[in-house]
Amino acid sequence: MDASLELSTSTGNTSVPRYRIFKIVVIGDSGVGKTCLTYRFYAGRFPNKTEATIGVDFRERILDIEGEKIKIQLWDTAGQERFRKSMVQQYYRNVHAIILVFDVSNPASFRNLPLWLEECRWNAQGQEVPCILVGNKCDLVHQGSSVWAGVKGEQVRKFAEAHGMPFYLTSAKEPEGQRDHVGAIFMSLAYRITRQRTFSYRSEALGSFKLPSRNRKEKEKWACNC
Ligand SMILES: Nc1nc2c(ncn2[C@@H]2O[C@H](COP(=O)(O)OP(=O)(O)OP(=O)(O)O)[C@@H](O)[C@H]2O)c(=O)[nH]1
Numbered sequence: 001m002d003a004s005l006e007l008s009t010s011t012g013n014t015s016v017p018r019y020r021i022f023k024i025v026v027i028g029d030s031g032v033g034k035t036c037l038t039y040r041f042y043a044g045r046f047p048n049k050t051e052a053t054i055g056v057d058f059r060e061r062i063l064d065i066e067g068e069k070i071k072i073q074l075w076d077t078a079g080q081e082r083f084r085k086s087m088v089q090q091y092y093r094n095v096h097a098i099i100l101v102f103d104v105s106n107p108a109s110f111r112n113l114p115l116w117l118e119e120c121r122w123n124a125q126g127q128e129v130p131c132i133l134v135g136n137k138c139d140l141v142h143q144g145s146s147v148w149a150g151v152k153g154e155q156v157r158k159f160a161e162a163h164g165m166p167f168y169l170t171s172a173k174e175p176e177g178q179r180d181h182v183g184a185i186f187m188s189l190a191y192r193i194t195r196q197r198t199f200s201y202r203s204e205a206l207g208s209f210k211l212p213s214r215n216r217k218e219k220e221k222w223a224c225n226c
């Protein structure tokens, strides 16, 4: 069954709420903050401590989108190859959207983005799945030396534009109590995927952003040289 058509129910009791379920997979290099971002959205705060994710961790939240309650199922995946290689196909099975994360203070995590997109393209098997780009750890931008050696906003904008992806720069560690930027990113993605009434994976149903084609020249063109 198409995962989007699954309804949430644990018993035969008809009074149990039934929701449409949407699967969002979070990918990116190890240490970029995937666990912290998903935890922040799930629990509303930065986690006290994290360890490298093994395989996948699931976090779910019920959201109210224009009067409809839906269940967002976040797949917080492992960035380390050895902790993910046996699970990659499950990550992408019936996925509704992908969040591609890099660390703004770690240029290597930005340079590796084409490899992640390649993995998405390969596993999506011709389906076009919404993908957004998130640069995390923006709280570190003004720390340390006066010359910022991390990824520059302009580089991010160009990369995102080249691949037709919306992008956001944020911090899972942003102080609580201020505006919830991380929450707004997830909410805006949830809003976007739930608007697709047909549940089709095709690009015409999903709007303007899609996974890029396999184009080596294009990937090299937008690779970061920092
Ligand atoms: N300053 C800062 N540190 C962060 C932020 N997000 C995560 N971190 C830290 O970065 C480290 C790695 O965070 P994780 O969320 O575990 O990274 P991950 O992407 O899940 O890593 P894997 O599970 O190995 O793929 C931890 O020490 C976090 O405390 C952020 O927004 N700002």
Ligand SMILES: [Mg+2]
Pocket: 034, 035, 036, 051, 052, 053, 076, 077, 078, 079
């Ligand atoms: Mg993790």
